[in-house]
Amino acid sequence: MASALTDKLSRLVKEMRGQARMTESNVQDMLREVRMALLEADVALPVVRDFIARVKEKSLGQEVMGSLTPGQALVGIVSKELAATMGEGVSDINLAAQPPAVILMAGLQGAGKTTTTAKLAKHLIEKRKKKVLTVSGDVYRPAAIEQLKVVTQQAGAEWFPSTPDQKPADIARAAIDYAKRHFFDVLLVDTAGRLAIDEVLMAEIKELHAILKPV
Numbered sequence: 001m002a003s004a005l006t007d008k009l010s011r012l013v014k015e016m017r018g019q020a021r022m023t024e025s026n027v028q029d030m031l032r033e034v035r036m037a038l039l040e041a042d043v044a045l046p047v048v049r050d051f052i053a054r055v056k057e058k059s060l061g062q063e064v065m066g067s068l069t070p071g072q073a074l075v076g077i078v079s080k081e082l083a084a085t086m087g088e089g090v091s092d093i094n095l096a097a098q099p100p101a102v103i104l105m106a107g108l109q110g111a112g113k114t115t116t117t118a119k120l121a122k123h124l125i126e127k128r129k130k131k132v133l134t135v136s137g138d139v140y141r142p143a144a145i146e147q148l149k150v151v152t153q154q155a156g157a158e159w160f161p162s163t164p165d166q167k168p169a170d171i172a173r174a175a176i177d178y179a180k181r182h183f184f185d186v187l188l189v190d191t192a193g194r195l196a197i198d199e200v201l202m203a204e205i206k207e208l209h210a211i212l213k214p215v
Helices: 002-015 024-040 047-057 070-087 113-126 144-155 167-179 199-210
Strands: 101-104 132-136 157-161 186-189
Touching: 024 047, 024 070, 024 167, 047 070, 101 199, 113 132, 113 144, 113 186, 132 144, 144 157, 157 167, 167 186, 167 199, 186 199
Parallel strands: 101 186, 132 157, 132 186
Antiparallel strands: none
8 A cells, every 4th residue: 555655646746846735626636546545455435535534624725835845745644644544542452361362363365464473473572571472374375384484483482383284273272272381471373364255264263263262
């Protein structure tokens, strides 16, 4: 999303050079591109509508300060509103549970769950001083388990081995048992990417959720 939005905004900044102030017309042009970038990134339509309305309200008629062009000024407003949309009300992960606190990673194929698992492990180790274990329940994607092993080592966490011939539910039970016996604070469980229309994999994630009772 960030890359697509950057490209669209950069193009529009160039097109809006020489204009003295933001107008209904030039704001509308840029917001159309912003809307498309957000929708292409699968941001929910109600969120997009609210975001666009806020940016439009703050943009129209605003004087351009100093050496800024209307395009640059509008990009500044978009940036502030994006930060507010994604950051307001965000709090740290609540790990108040009988150890290990379990975090279940779920989402679409290619969404970055495995690398995010490692980044989260690194954060919990360095910022929260937690003892972290990771495990992969992705028995479908080639090399998924090995990928988690590598990024876990890079993050400084411990990796629990699993194999593609195991059932994800069995992997989950073994990992949480190991985490309890070895006094881990947090267990991060990576899973296969799935679509809501895939009934088998959706049933699988429900089963994992029931077994792990993630925080």
